[in-house]
Amino acid sequence: MPPVNLYSDTQTRPSEGMRAAMAAAEVGDEQRGADPTTRALEARVAELLGHEAAVFLPSGTMCNEIALRLHVRPGGDEVMLERSAHPIVAEAGGPAQLAGAMIRALDGEGGIFSAAQLEAAVRPAGDRYAPRSRLVCVEQTTNLGGGRVWPLQQVREVLAVARRHELRAHLDGARLMNAVVASRVPASEYAGGFDTAWIDFTKGLGAPVGAVLAGSGELIEEAWRWKQMLGGALRQSGILAAACLYALDNNVDRLAEDHEHARMLADGLAALPGARIDPAAVQTNIVIFGVEDAPKLVAQLAERVELVAIGNEHVRAVTHLDVSRGDIEEALQAIAELLG
Numbered sequence: 001m002p003p004v005n006l007y008s009d010t011q012t013r014p015s016e017g018m019r020a021a022m023a024a025a026e027v028g029d030e031q032r033g034a035d036p037t038t039r040a041l042e043a044r045v046a047e048l049l050g051h052e053a054a055v056f057l058p059s060g061t062m063c064n065e066i067a068l069r070l071h072v073r074p075g076g077d078e079v080m081l082e083r084s085a086h087p088i089v090a091e092a093g094g095p096a097q098l099a100g101a102m103i104r105a106l107d108g109e110g111g112i113f114s115a116a117q118l119e120a121a122v123r124p125a126g127d128r129y130a131p132r133s134r135l136v137c138v139e140q141t142t143n144l145g146g147g148r149v150w151p152l153q154q155v156r157e158v159l160a161v162a163r164r165h166e167l168r169a170h171l172d173g174a175r176l177m178n179a180v181v182a183s184r185v186p187a188s189e190y191a192g193g194f195d196t197a198w199i200d201f202t203k204g205l206g207a208p209v210g211a212v213l214a215g216s217g218e219l220i221e222e223a224w225r226w227k228q229m230l231g232g233a234l235r236q237s238g239i240l241a242a243a244c245l246y247a248l249d250n251n252v253d254r255l256a257e258d259h260e261h262a263r264m265l266a267d268g269l270a271a272l273p274g275a276r277i278d279p280a281a282v283q284t285n286i287v288i289f290g291v292e293d294a295p296k297l298v299a300q301l302a303e304r305v306e307l308v309a310i311g312n313e314h315v316r317a318v319t320h321l322d323v324s325r326g327d328i329e330e331a332l333q334a335i336a337e338l339l340g
C-alpha cells in the first residue's frame with residue numbers, strides 16, 4: 001500500500017472529471033490574449049476576489065514575486081510580513097533578487113500579526129536613516145502558522161493601518177478558499193481591500209498547474225510585463241485554465257471535508273502522550289504538532305505516512321482531496337505505534 005500522503009495539499013492528482021474538462025478546453029494563444037478559457041478564468045477570479053483584472057500565472061510563487069516587484073520601488077523599500085511567510089522562507093530569496101526588497105519580519109501568532117504590531121513596525125516618514133516602509137503582506141490561510149484563518153476584522157484593521165501610512169497591501173491567498181469555506185466569509189471580503197491578491201489552484205483545489213493574480217487594470221497590465229520577462233507567458237494554456245475552472249466549480253465546497261479530516265487527525269494526536277497539539281487551533285487543512293524529534297519521526301513513518309518536519313520539534317500534516325477518512329485512521333494508527 002502506498003503511504004498516506006499528508007506531505008502537502010500540492011500532492012493531489014487531477015481527477016477524471018478534471019482531466020475530461022482539460023481535454024475539452026477551447027484554446028488559443030495566451031500570450032496574445034487569445035486563449036478564451038484562460039480569459040474566462042481570469043475574469044472569474046477577478047470577480048471572485050473583488051478586483052478589476054487578473055492574470056493567469058504558472059505558480060503562486062510567481063504571483064508573490066511579481067506582486068512584490070510591482071509594489072516595491074528601487075532604493076531600500078521595506079516589506080512587512082509575518083516571520084513564517086512564504087516569500088521569506090520558500091521563494092529562494094526572490095524578494096531580494098527580483099524586487100530588491102528589504103524584508104521586515106513580524107512575530108505573529110500562528111502566522112497572524114496585529115494592526116498594532118504593524119503600526120509599531122512602520123518607519124517614521126521622511127527618516128533618512130531608515131528604509132522606506134512600502135508594503136504589507138498577509139497570508140490567508142497561514143501555511144507554516146498552521147492553517148489559521150485571519151479574522152476579517154483583523155484584516156480590516158491591518159489594512160486601515162496600511163492606508164493611514166500609505167503602504168501598499170498584498171494578499172497571499174494560496175489557501176484563501178480554505179479560509180472562505182471555514183469562515184463562510186466571501187473571498188472578495190477578504191481580498192477586495194488589498195492592492196493585489198491571488199489564489200493558488202494547485203493546493204487544496206486540486207489542479208496540476210496555475211495561480212491567478214488579481215488587482216487593478218493598471219497593476220495587472222504591469223504584471224504582464226514581468227510575466228513576459230520571467231518567461232511566464234504561455235500558449236494554449238486553456239487546458240490548464242480548464243482544470244482551474246473545474247476546480248472552482250467542483251472542489252471548493254468539499255474543502256470542508258479536508259478540514260474535518262484535519263480536525264480528526266488533531267483530536268487523535270492530542271490523545272497521544274508523545275504529541276503536543278491544541279486541536280482547537282486547527283481551523284482548516286493544516287495540522288502542526290510538536291514532538292521530541294521531528295526528523296526522526298518523519299523518517300520512521302515514511303513507508304506508511306508522508307509528513308514534513310518543520311525544524312527539529314514540529315511536524316506538519318496537510319489534508320487534501322486525495323486523503324480519505326480511512327487514510328486519517330491509518331495515519332493515526334501508524335503515528336500511535338511510535339508515539340503512543
Ligand SMILES: *Cc1c(COP(=O)(O)O)cnc(C)c1O
Binds near residue numbers: 058086141142202
Ligand atoms: C504554496 C504556497 C505558495 C507558492 O505557491 P506555488 O504555487 O507552490 O508556487 C505561496 N504562499 C503560500 C502560503 C503557499 O502555501
